[in-house]
Amino acid sequence: MSLNICRLTFRYNSILTSRSKVPFQACLIYRQKHSIVQQKTQNVSTISVPISINTQNEKVQEIKNCSNELDSSFENTKEAFKSKTNFELIRGLLVFHLCSIDFLVRNNQRILQFMRKFLGAALFKRILKLSFYGHFVAGENTKELLPIVRKMRKFGVQSIMDYSVESDSLQNIEEKAASEIVCEKKILKITEKEFDKILKIFTKCIDTVANATKREGFAAIKLTALGRPHLFTKYSEMIVQIQTFFKAVTGSTDDDIFLNKISKEEFLKRLEEFQIKIDNQVFEDWFKMLDSDDDGFIDYYDWEALVNEKKELIQMFTSFNVKTGRIEPLIQQFTDIEEKEFANMKNRLIYLADYAKEKGVGIMVDAEQTYYQPAISQITIDLMKKYNQDSCQIMNTYQAYLKTTLSNIEIDLRLSQRENFYFGCKLVRGAYMEEESKRAMDRGYENPINPSYEATNEMYDKCLNRIIKEHHNEKNKNKISVMVASHNEESIRNAIQILKDEIIAPSDNVIYFAQLYGMCDQISFSLGQAGYSAFKYVPYGPVEEVLPYLSRRALENGSMLQNLEKERKLLWKELKRRILSGHLIYKVPSE
Ligand SMILES: Cc1cc2nc3c(=O)[nH]c(=O)nc-3n(C[C@H](O)[C@H](O)[C@H](O)COP(=O)(O)OP(=O)(O)OC[C@H]3O[C@@H](n4cnc5c(N)ncnc54)[C@H](O)[C@@H]3O)c2cc1C
Numbered sequence: 001m002s003l004n005i006c007r008l009t010f011r012y013n014s015i016l017t018s019r020s021k022v023p024f025q026a027c028l029i030y031r032q033k034h035s036i037v038q039q040k041t042q043n044v045s046t047i048s049v050p051i052s053i054n055t056q057n058e059k060v061q062e063i064k065n066c067s068n069e070l071d072s073s074f075e076n077t078k079e080a081f082k083s084k085t086n087f088e089l090i091r092g093l094l095v096f097h098l099c100s101i102d103f104l105v106r107n108n109q110r111i112l113q114f115m116r117k118f119l120g121a122a123l124f125k126r127i128l129k130l131s132f133y134g135h136f137v138a139g140e141n142t143k144e145l146l147p148i149v150r151k152m153r154k155f156g157v158q159s160i161m162d163y164s165v166e167s168d169s170l171q172n173i174e175e176k177a178a179s180e181i182v183c184e185k186k187i188l189k190i191t192e193k194e195f196d197k198i199l200k201i202f203t204k205c206i207d208t209v210a211n212a213t214k215r216e217g218f219a220a221i222k223l224t225a226l227g228r229p230h231l232f233t234k235y236s237e238m239i240v241q242i243q244t245f246f247k248a249v250t251g252s253t254d255d256d257i258f259l260n261k262i263s264k265e266e267f268l269k270r271l272e273e274f275q276i277k278i279d280n281q282v283f284e285d286w287f288k289m290l291d292s293d294d295d296g297f298i299d300y301y302d303w304e305a306l307v308n309e310k311k312e313l314i315q316m317f318t319s320f321n322v323k324t325g326r327i328e329p330l331i332q333q334f335t336d337i338e339e340k341e342f343a344n345m346k347n348r349l350i351y352l353a354d355y356a357k358e359k360g361v362g363i364m365v366d367a368e369q370t371y372y373q374p375a376i377s378q379i380t381i382d383l384m385k386k387y388n389q390d391s392c393q394i395m396n397t398y399q400a401y402l403k404t405t406l407s408n409i410e411i412d413l414r415l416s417q418r419e420n421f422y423f424g425c426k427l428v429r430g431a432y433m434e435e436e437s438k439r440a441m442d443r444g445y446e447n448p449i450n451p452s453y454e455a456t457n458e459m460y461d462k463c464l465n466r467i468i469k470e471h472h473n474e475k476n477k478n479k480i481s482v483m484v485a486s487h488n489e490e491s492i493r494n495a496i497q498i499l500k501d502e503i504i505a506p507s508d509n510v511i512y513f514a515q516l517y518g519m520c521d522q523i524s525f526s527l528g529q530a531g532y533s534a535f536k537y538v539p540y541g542p543v544e545e546v547l548p549y550l551s552r553r554a555l556e557n558g559s560m561l562q563n564l565e566k567e568r569k570l571l572w573k574e575l576k577r578r579i580l581s582g583h584l585i586y587k588v589p590s591e
Contacts, residue, residue: 059505062531066506069530072493077574079529080522083155086586088135089575092518095135096568099554108554112547125543128550136518136553137164137546138538142208145540149212151588156528157536158213160364160514161205162220163198164539164549191228192344198225199348203355205540210359218362218395220537221352223376227345231338232368235375239307241331242314243374246303254407258414261299286316300411301418306331307378349379353387353394362424364483367397369432370448371439381412385421392424392481392509399430400460401449409463417475426483426514427463429456431552460491468498471510483512483535487520487563492527506532518553520563522570 074080081089098104104111116124128134138148149159202221209217224232246252249270250260262270264287271278288294290313292302306314317330334342356363365380367373380396387393396412398405409425416423433449440447450456464482471480484495495511504510514535515524528534539549578586 056503059503059508062505062507063500063503066531067496067500070496070526070532072496074489074492074520074522074526075570076526077522077570077577080525080570081574082529083151083525083588084521084574085588086575086578086584089571089578091131091135092571093568093575095132095518096564096571098132100564100568105554108551109547112551128543132550132554133543133546136516136539136550138517138540140540140542142204145208145538146212149208149538152528152536152538153213154590155525156531157524157534158217158528159209159538160218160220160535161209162366162537162539163201163205163222163225164541164546192341195226195228195345195348199352202226202352206352206356206359206361209361213361218364218535219356220364220366222366222368223345223349223379224368224372226348226352227341229372231334231342231345232372232375234332234334234338235342235378236371236373238331238333239374239378242303242306245317245331246300252300254404257300257407258411261297263297267298282316286313289313301415308382346379349383353383357387357393362393362395364395364426365397367399367426367428367430370402370436373399377408377412381415384416384424385419388416388422388424389420390422392422392479395424395426395481395483397426397428397485398463399428400463401430401433401456402459403448403450405459406462406466409466413467413470413476416479417470417473422479422481423467423470423476424481425467426485427460427467428485429460429488431556457488457490460486460488461494464491464495464498468502468504468510471504472502478508481509481512483514485514485537487515487523489523492523496532509533516553520567522567 071079084092115127119127139145145161149161152159202219202225205219209219243257247257249267250257250262252260264284267287268278268283271283287298290298290302290305290310292305314331315329315333318327353363363383365376365383368376377396380394383394384396398409402408412425413423430449436449437447440449450459464484467480467482470476471478484491486492492513495513498504499506499511512533512535513524513527514537515521517536517538524534524536539546541549578584
């Protein structure tokens with residue numbers, strides 16, 4: 001079955017190959033039916049729903065207790081740094097001081113390379129472990145991790161293990177393969193072996209979480225660690241092309257794409273407008289196959305099946321390539337080898353998800369760059385559909401610095417309602433801002449990042465409010481969890497206020513808090529000891545392989561000078577307090 005729609009192709013080719021990445025996911029066209037009562041609070045527009053008196057009293061009491069325990073200025077250093085030795089405080093001060101020196105931050109990679117060469121691998125490793133690595137990374141293997149995880153747990157902070165090998169290092173796997181051989185099949189053999197090794201590491205990570213957290217922790221994973229990054233780029237492009245095609249046919253924008261649908265007649269009219277000739281019977285069959293609920297319309301959710309289950313249906317759309325002189329598929333496809341690699345990557349993921357489920361461990365999928373993200377998000381949502389039937393075992397990550405994040409959350413929330421799965425979300429601001437902006441400028445596409453920090457903050461609040469609103473939606477009630485993953489004190493205070501206003505107890509597991517290991521302990525430990533669900537993202541991995549992560553930490557800390565200043569002040573305050581109170585040797589309390 002082949003349909004030539006050259007006109008459409010030429011008109012939209014530029015859009016289809018554009019890099020304005022918008023994650024494409026399935027969606028709902030149905031509006032929420034039940035009524036809700038809106039009320040305004042100080043910062044946010046919130047929703048209140050009646051809950052039973054008993055439960056409400058208990059919840060109110062729990063919220064009150066936590067709130068009374070918490071110093072929300074996060075300046076009670078005695079409590080916040082209770083779990084830290086004096087050495088750790090001094091190391092923190094030194095590391096943050098180095099992060100404030102612009103020259104060191106800008107040249108950190110070159111300096112690290114030089115140090116490695118000059119000092120030799122063994123000494124370099126030792127020095128890093130005593131300084132930067134020791135501060136930001138919990139260890140090389142599960143044996144080194146366990147004591148740290150247990151210690152944090154004693155002080156009310158749970159762990160999310162994060163094997164912090166970044167795609168920069170993973171790119172080396174591809175390079176290694178490519179430098180040794182030329183044959184694609186051999187590349188496949190080499191890379192697949194490497195990814196299988198990483199799978200084993202992730203499996204051990206799940207074991208560690210299960211051992212250390214008594215079946216209530218999370219393991220974080222970067223999907224690009226399980227397959228060649230190239231696959232994610234290509235799959236993302238396919239997703240964006242398919243999405244752009246739907247927008248073109250229905251005249252949708254990012255903001256209303258989840259509301260639009262198109263009938264057979266309208267679709268045909270559109271094709272005519274594009275002067276595309278088509279055999280009526282072929283089109284009729286095609287439409288019928290795509291219209292999953294047989295309601296005579298194709299909505300975004302039906303259309304999304306072209307990405308996965310019904311991907312052969314997209315092959316009907318072909319175009320004439322003037323360069324090659326051949327008729328080619330309108331939406332690019334994987335080669336046979338890539339198809340195999342992709343299937344292997346998915347199998348690894350399914351193996352991990354099954355394994356984690358068996359061990360009672362949740363999986364938190366990290367968000368990455370926009371050229372990987374549509375693929376990552378799509379794959380994660382597919383996992384949620386399968387594994388989040390009874391609980392929030394899989395959590396996706398949303399980056400508020402992207403212009404399209406609120407609409408992506410809307411799409412996914414509606415999908416979770418339609419397909420009846422638990423929606424789990426880690427909400428971050430986003431870590432790749434400079435890289436994204438530079439890439440957009442170099443390649444001449446619209447910058448996907450919000451125009452200002454204030455716009456990102458506004459997006460963060462809007463996303464959080466939208467998710468919490470869904471918690472009160474009858475259809476999704478008690479099936480929503482969101483992790484406020486941020487070092488921004490305003491965002492944390494805002495979330496605490498939402499818990500109060502909405503009468504959501506910390507033990508309801510609707511809002512969690514998380515900060516990175518080595519950063520903002522004053523927030524995590526204050527929250528944890530006050531009774532909130534506090535987590536630390538705990539990176540681990542071999543020294544050489546986490547260097548890109550450390551480099552990112554230096555850069556990020558360098559650009560957050562205000563935060564850094566406060567943290568340094570607090571560390572110094574606590575050190576002085578201990579010295580003045582005669583605790584030259586400080587012993588971490590056992591409980
Ligand atoms: C537990 C945890 C998990 C994380 N997981 C991920 C992940 O999976 N993927 C990921 O990408 N990041 C992740 N991050 C990092 C996160 O995205 C942020 O980079 C980091 O936390 C800083 O943001 P903030 O909210 O903590 O602090 P803030 O200092 O309030 O915010 C800084 C952030 O604001 C945004 N910003 C700053 N200036 C501008 C500007 N001019 N225009 C637009 N936006 C601007 C940027 O995102 C910047 O990182 C994670 C962070 C935490 C704490």
